[in-house]
Amino acid sequence: MAHFPPSFLDEVLARTDIVELIGRHVELKKSGSNYMGLCPFHHEKTPSFSVSPDKQLFYCFGCGKGGGAFQFLMEHDGYSFPEAVEYLAGKAGLELPQQQKADNGETARMQAGHQLLARVAALYARVLHSEQGKRAMAYLAERGLPREVIRRYGLGFAPGVHGFLERQLGTDSRARSLLEQVGLVVPGRHGRTERFRDRLMFPIRDRRGNIVGFGGRLLGQGEPKYLNSAESPWFHKSRLLYGFSEHRDEIRRRRMLIVVEGYMDVLALAAHGLPVALAPLGTAIGEHQLRMIFRLHDAPVFCFDGDRAGRQAAWRALERMLPLLTAELSPRFLYLPDGEDPDSIVRSEGAQGLESRLQQAQTALQFWLKGLRLLAGSSPEGRARMARKADAMLAALTDDYLRQVWRQEVEKLTGVNLAMARRPAAGKPRAAGRTEALSELQERFLAGLMQEPRRFRRLPEVARHFFVDYNGVAKVYMRAFSIVEAAEDQNVDVAGQLLHEFPQQTEIARWVNQAPVPEMEFEYLCLAMEANYIRMKQRSMRGRLSLRESQALQMRLQHIERELRRLGEKIQETGELEYDEEGQGKHSHS
Ligand SMILES: [Zn+2]
Incomplete structure (x- = not known):
């Protein structure tokens, strides 16, 4: 663990303006001797997040989060302590003490990876805008993506030849090894191959804005159509959302978040003035990603294609989010008509068309009840099956109040008393006061x-x-x-x-x-x-x-x-x- 001399830390802090640092993410207004804004760590409608320029501290009266500049970077952007120190020292133009440079081998390796990935992204982008990228550009034009968006999100093109990256980035053993570590080059029996060839490339950033990997869409024939970077110390698919670092501040500012299924959906919405969409990286949305989403906004809309796969994905998303739901959160669900996705909707109906559909999105409870009703069908067996499923899903709800309300609703819907159904052997009515059984x-x-x-x-x-x-x-x-x-x-x-x-x-x-x-x-x-x-x-x-x-x-x-x-x-x-x-x-x- 890196250990910085206290005098060095003081120096870094003395040269850091916490109001400026936080002000890049949170809209702050002067109020007395402090600044106030909406807390980036919990959901609120009136500001209780204060920043003190005198003390160089932040504190939220709503959720109790507080600290100095280092803590803000750690909490808000996911830096480790040494990384936060290094980042602010760099900004302040301070050299790290010699000791730390030696200690920070791991940090240095991660940084070298980030730098390499950024260079690769720049290379791919250059190819896209060159003669070689013509076909990819034609595809993007056909999908209606303006050049401005293509540049802003750093799209690129990976040529269909092997050895491209090594030719461009050096063939010395250090560069080769790093290309392998970040998962771009795969050593194999038939020589070293590149993971991405003949693909339209979407750079994926972590929440600090570092490029950590890519999604690649095949332009020619073949499988798989979409391919992501392999898991690596830089790239953890289940902890990333496409568009997160690009859209985080805009989502907070507009109080609007749309979860979509694909990269192109995210970009199409941005092209139509809605830079507030996020997408998981080609897999079902997981709990970590849901937490990231709920931390950004309390009422995200989950937008799914209207086909069978979309319906299944929506139901899975609901199941995953049950343990996280509280009465303060109001996620909603929207199905698009069969054959449509958010991309096609904004292209045919514009942003307004999509926004008016978003208005009609169902609450999680409505969506749940509707799904259960489908499951139940009309037979008594179907109803029993449905009741069992409902019971299992209720058990996943950790918020007691929510569980009670949802239970009442589903009992109204089905006429089945779930608590009674669960213990037929007891055969006796429950004693008063025992409202909640053991799960x-x-x-x-x-x-x-x-x-x-x-x-x-x-x-x-x-x-x-x-x-x-x-x-x-x-x-x-x-x-x-x-x-x-x-x-x-x-x-x-x-x-x-x-x-x-x-x-x-x-x-x-x-x-x-x-x-x-x-x-x-x-x-x-x-x-x-x-x-x-x-x-x-x-x-x-x-x-x-x-x-x-x-x-x-x-x-x-x-x-x-x-x-x-x-x-x-x-x-x-x-x-x-x-x-x-x-x-x-x-x-x-x-
Ligand atoms: Zn707070």
């Missing part, structure tokens, strides 16, 4: 533990904080830990002892008696519990977590989500995961 996830997690007490010993430390607070269950859960700790025997009868101590907690018997929880499922459940815990902690501690803590949590969450996907697929293959009511009804003796 299916919590239920199976606790069952898995009670059935195999040795599993307690494998739980991560954080498991003590898992949220199981329902009708006294938290107390039982905590007591279980101390029973296991005190016992010699790995397989101490935890459930028996708990039942003895808490005779009124009938859940304990239910857990032991329900369908056995297999190993793989239990692994899945633990991770899912931890993921929920992290999300809850992030929400409830918003603004009070240190940057390091919240980054650590975020990284752990990403790891968990990868593991969950992997396990989820495996479990589906083996058909082990059964959360439906039949399984419980059959095995439950309570």
Whole structure:
């Protein structure tokens, strides 16, 4: 970890004007001795974000984010601390202390990659505007993209020959190795090949505006039509959105964000005066990208093609965003007519045409209900299927209020009482006051533990904080830990002892008696519990977590989500995961 002398840091800060730095992203108005603006870190309609020129600090009275110039770059633009120092030192014309230059090998490597990628983008752009790029230019003209937009977004053309980049950028071993590392040249049995050939090139930037990779559209025949840079330390597809750094400030300023499916859609909208679109990089939109979107704007419109693929993509997007939804967010969904995309709409109807369609976009709740209605069809079986799906999706909502409202709506729609349907074996109406049952996830997690007490010993430390607070269950859960700790025997009868101590907690018997929880499922459940815990902690501690803590949590969450996907697929293959009511009804003796 780089360590800068405090005197050097002071010098950098002394030469930095935080008002100017922040003012490039946030519209600031003088108010007394401070400046005020709309907070770039949370959504608000009236300014509570203040910047003090005297203290050189920013602070948001709404979300509690605050700090100095380094922190702003770290929070807002994703710099690491050394990168933020280096950036501001560079701007101020200060040389880095000798020590740091040596320390920052990793930073230097990343920088060299960024510089190389920028040179490659410039090269591709030059080719596009030359004789060689004529065919690509003709394609762009046919798609109605003005030259001004082509230049502004740095489009280029990769010629259809091998060895182009190495001829242009040097053949020494260092340049060759870097071209490989950033994924532009692939060494193979038949020599070194270039990843992009005969393709129209879209440079992709990270949120700092560095070019980190490319999307390439094939102009001739062949597959795949679109190809992206390979994953590399520079290019993480699931963490990037096309148009993000170009459109971020405009999206905040206009309070308008349109999520589209393709690069050309983003550019077509920009060409028609709507530089407020973002697109994932050719894959389904993921949770990290959704977080980026919601941080920019609380009411993005997700715009999908009207065909079957578009409908599926929309439904997947909804499923992915459920854990993130809160009452403060109002994402909306728009289907275009079959055969149309945003590009074709703005070309035939202009920006106004698209904007009036955007007005008619559905709320997430409307969209969800409509999708469920389609799923239900008219048969009773269809309705049951739909109710089960609805229940599973409700469980993914982490905002309790939202979940309650959505549940009421779907029950109105179907006439099915979801909470009742879930526990037919109980057969009794719920006691008053028990409005929220344990979620299916919590239920199976606790069952898995009670059935195999040795599993307690494998739980991560954080498991003590898992949220199981329902009708006294938290107390039982905590007591279980101390029973296991005190016992010699790995397989101490935890459930028996708990039942003895808490005779009124009938859940304990239910857990032991329900369908056995297999190993793989239990692994899945633990991770899912931890993921929920992290999300809850992030929400409830918003603004009070240190940057390091919240980054650590975020990284752990990403790891968990990868593991969950992997396990989820495996479990589906083996058909082990059964959360439906039949399984419980059959095995439950309570
Ligand atoms: Zn704020």
